[in-house]
Amino acid sequence: MATSFTRMMRGRNTAMILASVGAGSLAAGYLLSDSAAAAAATAAERQRLYPPSADFPDLRKHNNCMAASLTPAIYARLRDKTTPKNWTLDQCIQTGVDNPGHPFIKTVGMVAGDEESYEVFAELFDPVIKDRHNGYDPRIMKHPTDLDASKITSGMFDERYVLSSRVRTGRSIRGLSLPPACTRSERREVERVVVTALSGLKGDLSGRYYSLGDMSDREQQQLIDEHFLFDKPVSPLLTAAGMARDWPDARGIWHNNEKNFLIWVNEEDHTRIISMEKGGNMKRVFERFCRGLKQVEHLIQERGWEFMWNERLGYILTCPSNLGTGLRAGVHIRLPLLNRDPRFKKILENLRLQKRGTGGVDTAATGDVFDVSNLDRLGKSEVELVQLVIDGVNYLIECEKRLERGQDVKIPSPIPQFRK
Amino acid sequence: MPFGNTHNQLKLKFTSIQEYPDLSKHNNHMAKVLTPELYERLRTKMTASGFTLDDVIQTGVDNPGHPFIMTVGCVAGDEETYIVFKDLLDPVIQDRHGGYKPTDKHKTDLNAANLKGGDDLDPNYVLSSRVRTGRSIRGYCLPPHCSRGERRAVEKLSVEALGSLTGDLKGKYYALKNMTDAEQQQLIDDHFLFDKPVSPLLLASGMARDWPDARGIWHNDNKTFLVWVNEEDHLRVISMQKGGNMREVFTRFCTGLTKIESLFKDRGHAFMWNEHLGYILTCPSNLGTGLRAGVHVKLPNLSKHAKFGEVLKRLRLQKRGTGGVDTAAVGGVFDISNADRLGFSEVQLVQMVVDGIKLLIEMEKKLEKGQCIEDMIPAQK
Numbered sequence: 001m002a003t004s005f006t007r008m009m010r011g012r013n014t015a016m017i018l019a020s021v022g023a024g025s026l027a028a029g030y031l032l033s034d035s036a037a038a039a040a041a042t043a044a045e046r047q048r049l050y051p052p053s054a055d056f057p058d059l060r061k062h063n064n065c066m067a068a069s070l071t072p073a074i075y076a077r078l079r080d081k082t083t084p085k086n087w088t089l090d091q092c093i094q095t096g097v098d099n100p101g102h103p104f105i106k107t108v109g110m111v112a113g114d115e116e117s118y119e120v121f122a123e124l125f126d127p128v129i130k131d132r133h134n135g136y137d138p139r140i141m142k143h144p145t146d147l148d149a150s151k152i153t154s155g156m157f158d159e160r161y162v163l164s165s166r167v168r169t170g171r172s173i174r175g176l177s178l179p180p181a182c183t184r185s186e187r188r189e190v191e192r193v194v195v196t197a198l199s200g201l202k203g204d205l206s207g208r209y210y211s212l213g214d215m216s217d218r219e220q221q222q223l224i225d226e227h228f229l230f231d232k233p234v235s236p237l238l239t240a241a242g243m244a245r246d247w248p249d250a251r252g253i254w255h256n257n258e259k260n261f262l263i264w265v266n267e268e269d270h271t272r273i274i275s276m277e278k279g280g281n282m283k284r285v286f287e288r289f290c291r292g293l294k295q296v297e298h299l300i301q302e303r304g305w306e307f308m309w310n311e312r313l314g315y316i317l318t319c320p321s322n323l324g325t326g327l328r329a330g331v332h333i334r335l336p337l338l339n340r341d342p343r344f345k346k347i348l349e350n351l352r353l354q355k356r357g358t359g360g361v362d363t364a365a366t367g368d369v370f371d372v373s374n375l376d377r378l379g380k381s382e383v384e385l386v387q388l389v390i391d392g393v394n395y396l397i398e399c400e401k402r403l404e405r406g407q408d409v410k411i412p413s414p415i416p417q418f419r420k
Numbered sequence: 421m422p423f424g425n426t427h428n429q430l431k432l433k434f435t436s437i438q439e440y441p442d443l444s445k446h447n448n449h450m451a452k453v454l455t456p457e458l459y460e461r462l463r464t465k466m467t468a469s470g471f472t473l474d475d476v477i478q479t480g481v482d483n484p485g486h487p488f489i490m491t492v493g494c495v496a497g498d499e500e501t502y503i504v505f506k507d508l509l510d511p512v513i514q515d516r517h518g519g520y521k522p523t524d525k526h527k528t529d530l531n532a533a534n535l536k537g538g539d540d541l542d543p544n545y546v547l548s549s550r551v552r553t554g555r556s557i558r559g560y561c562l563p564p565h566c567s568r569g570e571r572r573a574v575e576k577l578s579v580e581a582l583g584s585l586t587g588d589l590k591g592k593y594y595a596l597k598n599m600t601d602a603e604q605q606q607l608i609d610d611h612f613l614f615d616k617p618v619s620p621l622l623l624a625s626g627m628a629r630d631w632p633d634a635r636g637i638w639h640n641d642n643k644t645f646l647v648w649v650n651e652e653d654h655l656r657v658i659s660m661q662k663g664g665n666m667r668e669v670f671t672r673f674c675t676g677l678t679k680i681e682s683l684f685k686d687r688g689h690a691f692m693w694n695e696h697l698g699y700i701l702t703c704p705s706n707l708g709t710g711l712r713a714g715v716h717v718k719l720p721n722l723s724k725h726a727k728f729g730e731v732l733k734r735l736r737l738q739k740r741g742t743g744g745v746d747t748a749a750v751g752g753v754f755d756i757s758n759a760d761r762l763g764f765s766e767v768q769l770v771q772m773v774v775d776g777i778k779l780l781i782e783m784e785k786k787l788e789k790g791q792c793i794e795d796m797i798p799a800q801k
Contacts, residue, residue: 054569058597058633090567097630183474184441185434213442239623246481249442 052076057093063101064109065320066093069127083120087113087181092121095241108132108321111241113181115174115308115316129313129320133378134417136324143314143324146381147290155283155390161397162280162331163369167289167386169326170269170317172308173300178318179243179268187250190270197299198254198263205292207256209265212248228253230267243268243318260285261292269317269326282393286329286386314378324378329389332358335396336368337403343411347399350414351392352376372396379417388415431474436460441477447485449512449704450477450493458507467504471497471565475626476505482624492516492705495625497565499558499692499700513697513704517762526698526708529765530678532671538774541664545781546715547753550660551673551770553710554653554701556692557684562702563627563652568634571650575634578649581683582638589676591640593649596632612637614651627652627702644669645676653701653710655680666715666777670770698762707762713773714757716742721787722780723752727797731783734800735776736760756780772801 056075059067070093078089096109110128112118118125126138136143157165172178173193176186195209210219223229232247233239255262264272273296275289297307308316314324338344348355356371372393374385399409431439440459443451454477466472480493494512496502502509510522541549556562557577560570579593594603607613616631617623639646648656657680659673681691692700698708722728723739732739740755741748749755756777758769783793 050567050569054572055567057568057630061597094629098628183431183434183439185431185438188438189434240629244482245478245624246441 052079055079055090057097059097061100062096062109063103064096064099064107065128065131066096066109066124067101068106068131070124074123078121078123081120083114083116085114085116085177085181087117087177089121089124091180091242092117092124095237098240099237107237108319110320111180111243111318112178112316112320114177115172117178118313118316125320129323129378132321133324134376136379138312141379142311143378144381144384145309145314145325146383147293148383149283149287149290151383152283152286152387152390154394155281155286155386157280157282157331157390157393158397159280161335161400162333162393164276164278164332165280165282165285166274166276166331167282167286167327167329168272168274169289169293169328169382170272170315170322171293171296171326172270172316172318174306174308176270178270179266180241180318184246184249187246187266191250191252191265193300193303193305194263194265194271194296195252195254196303197296200299201256201292201295204258204288205256205261205295207254207261209252209254211252213251223253226259228255228259228262230264233268238268241318261288263296268319269322280331282329282331282386282390290382322377325380325382325385326377327382327385328373328377329386330356330371330373331389331393332369333372333393333396334369335400338396338400338409339368339370341399341403341409343409346411347396347409348372350412351395352388352415353392353396432464436463439463441481443481445484446480446493448480448483448491448493449515450480450508451485452515453508453511462505462508465504467498467500469498469500469561469565471501471561473505473508475565476501476508479621479625483621490516491621492703494704495564495627495702496562496700496704498561499556501562502697502700502704509704513707513762516705517708518760520763522696524763525695526762527765527768528693528698528709529767530674531767532667532674534767535667535670535770535774537778538667538670538770539665541666541715541774541777542781543664545718545784546664546777547718548660548662548716549664549666549669550658550715551666551670551711551713552656552658553673553677553712553766554699554706555655555657555677555680555710556700556702557654558690558692560654562654563650564625564702568630571630571634574654575636575649577684577687577689578647578655579636579638581680581687582647584683585640585676585679588642588672589640589645589679591638591645593636593638595634595636597635607637610639610643612639612643612646614648617652622652625702645672647680652703653706664715666713666770666774670713674766705761709761709764709766709769711761711766711769712757713770714740714755715773715777716753717756717777717780718751718753719756719780719784720752722784722793723749723754725783725787725793727793731780731797732756734798735779736772736801737776 052075053072056072059070082088091113092110095111099107101107108128129138130136173190176182176190198209201207210223220229233244238244251266253264260275260277262274273293275285275292277285300306315326317323317326352375353372354375358369358371374389376385395412402409436459437456440456443454462473475497476494479495483491485491492512494509514520557574560566560574582591582593585591594607604613617628622628635650637646637648644659644661646658657677659669659676661669699710701707701710736759737756738759742750742753742755758773760769779798783796786793
């Protein structure tokens with residue numbers, strides 16, 4: 001790949017230097033620390049042998065955000081750059097090259113290997129982010145963070161319709177590479193930092209960690225029955241990005257004793273945090289979510305760590321689709337009449353909501369129960385998004401009740417995208 | 421695989437023990453050899469193209485192993501891998517290739533005239549004959565590690581060289597990404613088409629990146645000589661035909677290979693080869709000759725005999741289903757081929773197959789007549 005060739009060119013230069021000082025044969029190999037040393041001298045040689053056009057991927061059959069934004073000119077400017085940890089553009093886009101895309105769903109097609117990826121490769125990430133997040137422009141806009149659950153109103157749903165409520169997000173530990181790029185030691189360090197912090201949680205948040213590699217059969221079955229267990233990713237979107245390497249090393253699941261606060265360690269992100277419970281008390285779910293998040297953040301800060309965050313992009317996660325809040329707040333809901341109404345799709349769209357099957361993304365609804373959640377992640381705060389879900393779901397329930405009574409429903413006016 | 425863990429400078433700030441993979445549940449050649457001490461010695465090294473120890477072993481870390489088959493668990497990213505990481509690969513090679521020592525020399529013999537017989541395997545039993553090998557082009561990284569530019573350069577060179585073949589070797593190239601539906605169906609019907617790898621053993625090493633860019637199939641007009649470009653190796657070369665004339669298959673194989681090699685040389689490129697390891701390929705299991713010579717043969721009675729496995733072992737042969745490795749036999753028809761790759765020449769291996777198949781057919785005939793085969797069981801080769 002492009003980076004390997006950079007090293008080969010650097011290596012050849014280094015070989016000449018080493019040979020001239022009599023440092024031994026090629027057979028000894030090169031020390032990794034040499035690779036940075038000869039970088040500058042080889043750029044010209046590399047351009048001559050393999051110009052960026054030779055490496056530019058064939059994206060003619062592709063339908064993802066990366067392919068829509070990556071031009072030969074951008075590729076030429078970014079190909080030879082690296083983040084401070086040596087992550088390259090080719091590594092960011094490999095998943096998008098290997099997965100041309102779904103005809104109906106436009107996938108993102110690139111990932112970050114570390115926090116700096118979003119800066120070093122901003123020329124490609126920024127238009128991709130804009131494409132994916134409805135025009136949010138990281139160059140000029142700021143993302144609001146608000147985890148004050150007390151601001152939520154009307155957060156209790158009619159439980160004749162809402163079966164369960166859930167809020168999830170992700171957090172990354174600053175200073176350690178993200179799952180596509182991390183070494184085994186970095187991944188183990190993420191696990192250590194997070195598990196140590198979680199062991200400091202008390203009261204209704206106190207709980208236990210289950211390492212994927214060390215789990216007993218009985219524990220495994222229990223976690224499967226509770227719908228907590230995550231498996232090695234099989235989606236080629238994820239495996240092509242390299243995040244399944246070394247499975248199941250340093251992966252695990254933590255949950256509190258009450259089984260309504262759950263954390264995944266080292267799956268697609270450093271951490272995924274989930275607050276959930278049966279029934280319609282979304283306000284309580286979000287309150288526990290915010291409280292838990294703040295406590296975990298405090299516990300890692302005590303030991304000198306922090307979450308990846310900046311005011312341009314909010315919380316930094318592996319996939320650009322999860323930037324900002326990384327938040328998906330949703331319910332499992334039964335709306336048999338509205339579901340069959342031809343206007344349902346438009347109603348959801350205007351409310352900035354999304355319908356999924358009860359198995360999550362890319363699953364089908366079973367027996368009229370489906371998952372409804374926010375579409376947006378970036379450009380609106382956590383409080384705004386959860387309130388939007390609450391107001392939207394309440395509207396849907398109103399529609400269902402009206403249809404039950406033989407009354408008509410109205411398509412609501414569309415919610416504006418960003419605060420002007 | 422050229423991912424972050426291999427280029428991550430931060431890795432060296434952690435100790436070797438912190439980085440050492442958990443191989444406690446693993447059963448592959450790499451896991452048997454890679455001790456923490458060896459990991460520490462090799463982890464700071466890399467080849468000139470930037471291939472590191474972690475790149476070599478990623479597939480073995482991600483695939484703990486097959487319960488019945490001992491997989492290799494490592495791959496090469498370039499020719500130099502076998503030198504820079506010899507402390508890991510030599511013992512793996514020794515284990516995999518029947519005790520082949522780091523000081524041993526490998527013989528190459530592609531003179532088909534040196535084969536004795538082989539043109540008369542009984543066609544009532546032998547349905548088809550086939551010889552395959554691989555070749556790598558010196559100066560380019562191997563499939564786990566190559567850039568798109570390199571892979572395309574390998575394709576371009578190969579297509580040019582193959583385009584110069586004449587006579588019964590004259591043929592055509594079909595790029596995987598440009599194939600029409602009609603061409604694709606024809607290649608499937610001919611059993612020529614290869615697909616994107618799905619085996620996690622291959623995917624974990626990074627050789628399926630950018631699929632199907634710069635991958636393709638070339639075959640001659642007679643459909644008896646076939647070359648795969650940029651699948652698991654730079655080139656896989658296959659000679660095959662219906663019936664039992666292995667001699668003709670092998671002759672065409674040697675002629676074709678030799679021609680291709682000289683066409684590459686004309687353009688300033690050599691195949692990767694050295695006198696210790698023979699032809700250099702991606703997987704250590706294919707070193708030496710990289711040669712698998714085999715037949716599809718009907719052995720319904722012999723295959724049910726209690727000593728079948730033992731006989732094959734002594735003849736240094738291996739059985740597979742007719743779909744290739746990891747498939748089942750159908751209707752008493754087996755794929756029988758040489759078990760060895762390294763330490764024997766091409767002629768020697770094909771001779772073993774020819775002589776071995778002759779004996780197996782004779783045993784089958786005896787069993788058909790209800791006779792005993794105990795006195796025919798050979799000594800260990």
